[in-house]
Amino acid sequence: MSQDLNILRSISTDNFQDLVQSGNQDDFVAAVRLAGSRILVGLHVEEDHFEIIQEEIEKDSSYQDIKNSWEDLSPEERTAKWKEQLERIVQTAYSSRPYCLRCGECCSRVSPSLHFEDLGLFDTGILQYRDVYTLRKGEPVLNNIKGSLDTLSQELIKIKEDPESRQCNFYQEEEKSCRIYDQRPLQCRTQECWNPQALEQLWNRDKLTRQHFLKDDAEFMGLVDIHEQRCSAEKLDRAIKKYWETGKTTDLDPVVDMISQDVVIRNFFTDKLGRSEEELDFLLGRPLAKTVESYNLKVEQDENGTYHLIQEE
Numbered sequence: 001m002s003q004d005l006n007i008l009r010s011i012s013t014d015n016f017q018d019l020v021q022s023g024n025q026d027d028f029v030a031a032v033r034l035a036g037s038r039i040l041v042g043l044h045v046e047e048d049h050f051e052i053i054q055e056e057i058e059k060d061s062s063y064q065d066i067k068n069s070w071e072d073l074s075p076e077e078r079t080a081k082w083k084e085q086l087e088r089i090v091q092t093a094y095s096s097r098p099y100c101l102r103c104g105e106c107c108s109r110v111s112p113s114l115h116f117e118d119l120g121l122f123d124t125g126i127l128q129y130r131d132v133y134t135l136r137k138g139e140p141v142l143n144n145i146k147g148s149l150d151t152l153s154q155e156l157i158k159i160k161e162d163p164e165s166r167q168c169n170f171y172q173e174e175e176k177s178c179r180i181y182d183q184r185p186l187q188c189r190t191q192e193c194w195n196p197q198a199l200e201q202l203w204n205r206d207k208l209t210r211q212h213f214l215k216d217d218a219e220f221m222g223l224v225d226i227h228e229q230r231c232s233a234e235k236l237d238r239a240i241k242k243y244w245e246t247g248k249t250t251d252l253d254p255v256v257d258m259i260s261q262d263v264v265i266r267n268f269f270t271d272k273l274g275r276s277e278e279e280l281d282f283l284l285g286r287p288l289a290k291t292v293e294s295y296n297l298k299v300e301q302d303e304n305g306t307y308h309l310i311q312e313e
Contacts, residue, residue: 075193107171111159112187130278138234
């Protein structure tokens with residue numbers, strides 16, 4: 001997910017409602033300069049470069065066309081043109097700083113997803129199962145572009161993150177450095193915040209799944225498949241959304257059953273197969289009791305060991 005769109009979300013039309021919707025050309029010019037300054041600050045561009053970059057923005061033919069027609073546009077057209085202008089500002093701002101400032105922005109907000117080229121990191125011991133976790137197809141995840149909760153259309157393997165900040169576990173904040181920088185994953189090597197297109201293109205390429213790691217161990221992969229059948233993230237998603245539609249608490253019974261089976265299978269992996277707790281987030285994905293929190297549901301267990309789901313406010 002590209003950082004430029006995160007910046008655009010923070011400079012939405014609502015932030016500039018009065019200037020954008022006044023229909024006055026001078027207000028449009030003021031809004032562009034204000035948005036430009038905020039975007040440049042967000043990209044850590046040195047302040048003494050601001051005026052030069054603002055001049056580049058205002059020389060752009062697209063800016064001139066919008067400016068000259070601004071007072072003739074309808075409110076809906078002004079909103080659309082404003083979003084278009086914001087994207088042009090971000091493009092110009094990125095091109096002003098084609099190098100890494102080691103600000104840590106990309107490492108402190110999210111960890112990388114792994115691609116086929118990253119398999120060698122496991123062969124050499126740079127990464128181990130305990131360092132990564134699986135996001136399964138159908139799981140709810142935050143869409144950094146839309147700012148909404150989406151369901152995954154494909155399985156992802158990711159480096160583990162700090163549960164609160166989402167900072168990559170290999171990022172060292174004080175030194176603003178990476179503990180595996182010389183052997184960092186492909187996404188980290190590709191990411192250039194001044195060139196978001198490179199990361200967008202990488203996102204469309206095939207990514208690593210558990211199948212890539214476990215394909216030669218049919219028996220073990222079979223156990224993972226059993227867990228997937230009984231505790232599918234897609235089934236979980238459908239059941240919870242059905243509950244949202246009907247409001248019937250009985251529609252949560254299948255969810256409680258899946259959570260119970262998830263716990264049993266996880267205990268089997270640790271007690272009978274000798275796998276560590278740290279590895280389970282990779283082998284089986286996140287515990288369903290944790291996953292349901294994304295739906296504002298909380299799991300509680302009574303004195304008899306029975307699980308219950310509580311709707312959080």
